[in-house]
Amino acid sequence: MFIYMEVLPVNKKKSIIVLSVVAVFIILMAVFAVVSFPIGDTVYDYNGYARTIKLGLDMSGGVSAVYEVVPDEYADLDVRVTGTISSMQSLLVSKGYTEATVSKGTNSNGNTTIRVEVPDVDDPERVLDLIGRPASLYFTLEETDNPKDVAFINGREHLENAYVTTDDDGNYAIGLKFNDAGAAAFATTTSENIGSTTYIYVDGQLMMRPTIQSAITNGSAIITGNYTYDSAYEYATKLQSGTFGVTLKQTEVRNISATLGENSVRIALIAGAIGVGIIFLFMILVYRGLGLAADLALCVYIVLLLWFCAVLPWVQLTLPGIAGILLSIGMAVDGNVIIFERIKDEYGHTSKPIASAIKNGFKRSTAAIVDGNVTTLIGAIVLWVLGSSTVVGFAVTLFIGIILSMFTCLVITRLILKCFVPLNSRSAAFYGLKRYEDAEDAASGKSADGVKVAVKEEA
């Protein structure tokens, strides 16, 4: 990218074209962020991508569903409830609802309940689609009306996870992961019955009859068939909800409002707009033409950030998430400030023309910007890999913010400035630059302990 830009032949005409492209890009992205319209003759509507950014329970509310755990004859109900909660949680996270909460409670009758709260969903029925309708899962070797009695695998006891995967030929398949007991049972049964058919029952219904092709001893298996991604996904979800170790009875489904109040989103937007406006003004006042380039780059940053937040599934904005984005806009300016201070130094202390001061300013600040951002990036990646669900959503936002801020200041600001130079290569006032006087340099250049100040600051 950098190399490409070094050789980019820039003249006035090209500069105007490039600047217009940047401007059009910003305007189009901004418009598409907010407008909604029906698409042609189809039944689909286009919704502004900024409107599709998912929000957390504190900002937008959602749906809350309460399930009562039906006491049964098996032991360790508490352990199974905990297991159910964690599998519901991971199911929701896998569908992008990183801010959903699942908690255990006790209602006034003294029964154990599981409360599921899913943000950013309007229709209570959707919750059921999301966590699946909890169902029983049995594997048997014979076709039967009562699979529970002859099952060698029981979802409640044996299955750990079910997910969509692909087989060796690249067709969609359902992956199964058994726990230790399940792996042992599955290994024994499959090694003794190669060639026979297994029957998989979900909620008493025969769902599949795969043939055992080989002994499976590692505790995982895939079921192949003519699946599309959607059908494989549906089965996987059903199988996984079959692993819920308890029988659940839905007692209540309600819409819930934002815990931060109804207008919290509006407040965040207004605060963001004012803050960004001040940043824009500040950059232009302090750095003039350079600041103008930074502001354009910042526009690119903001629209790209919004777009990524809308399309990436892990991003679900809570108040801290929004605060994080607001902070990141401030940080995106940072790279520009570092570069511009260098350009001022380069111009002030030498007799270089503006174009080469800009070029050198970029060159000498790149290491600092990259090093500073890489350290932050390391933190974000570690959180992404090791953090729990809520933190993952945040780490992703941070990650995008850092990458985009590096991209906008090192590539976009540079591109825009490269276009400014042919249009105006003489006026130091436009760029807010001035040569430092040697007299001033010498006078302030010596500090008390004799250290010579080489590079001095002029704000």
Next chain:
Amino acid sequence: MAKNKGNFLKSMKNFKVSRYTKVTAFIPLVILLAAIIVVVALGTTGAGGVRKGSYTDAVGIGIDFEGGTILTVTLGEDVENDYEGNARNIIDTIEGFGVQVSNYQKQTANNAEQNAIQFRYKNVDTDDNAINERNTNIREAVNALYPDRPNNVRYESIGATAASDLLNKAGIALAVSVALILVYIIIRFTLMSGFAAIIALLHDVVIMFCLTVICRVQINTSYVAAMITIIAYSINNTIIIFDRCREYLKPLKGQKNIDYNGIGDMAVRDTFTRSVYTTLTTMVTVIFLAILGGETIRQFCVPIILGLVAGFFSSVFIASPLWAAMSASFDRTKEKYAKRNEVTYEKDDEGEEQIVAKSIKGGEVETIRVKNLTAPSQSKPKNNAVYKYSKKNTQFKKKK
């Protein structure tokens, strides 16, 4: 605004961070002490909705981690008519019983008669009977507010919504990222830069936590994440300053008695404008969020703003003096170690030159004397010359 700042920043020209280390080292200690006092005071007296003797409450561990009670008040159409008013009313009643409402929200069902407001609060009692008794009392009291809606209040205990291992995972993530960041900085900068940056980072973690406690913000899952962002930005600031140190140090490589303090001070001075600007631009949006937002939002924003100040403080006032002190003492240690195995020339009794090699092994000085057959060179390296940074040797010439 810009003009005034220009003057202020100009007056920073001769500012030396290394001169104020005594003052600057003091400030974080004061904050830490304040936080400890708050925790101990609240924990032992049981004021402000804190369970007596519960230090996790005093720290402000939120309902996310510990669970509590959900009180649902069914108000039918009154919910839509006067949501805030009803909510305020009920909260006052609930908080009269010594608990603190963490949050409240509207619950709407298909049947508007079923609409309700739900309130969440942490239990202040520890045993189940006491919890039930208090909750029953609260239910009766809230019920009494709405005489024409009998039995419209129910309560339910809820467990922690946050994954119980969230804090553990955050701790592990912090440890791993500290290690990786350390390695990265050591590779790109110097060993001592790495340690100084990490100490500044740990300072931020501790100070953020202290500020949270002092501001009485409830620590919930997403707040943990917000803290992490602040810390990440602070290390970024530190690196920018170290980048200057690295640059000024380049021509002095291999020299002895380098004036690290001078270099650190200069790096801080030269990046000061940028440090101030960046802190202001990051802060401005959050400040407006705090001004415009309600009480809850403000409670969340204040420690973030203070955290940004703390990050600025640690990068400017802690990282570079620390780096200077550590680098200087590291150099001295290296020199000392080098002296241990020094080779000197001495004249023996007969006035003949001898090479004397001294090495220290296990505390004993081993001296090997060898008769010097070649003519010795008497020029010793000048160890006491102090190499100062000067403008001349900063001009890097790079080949194209």
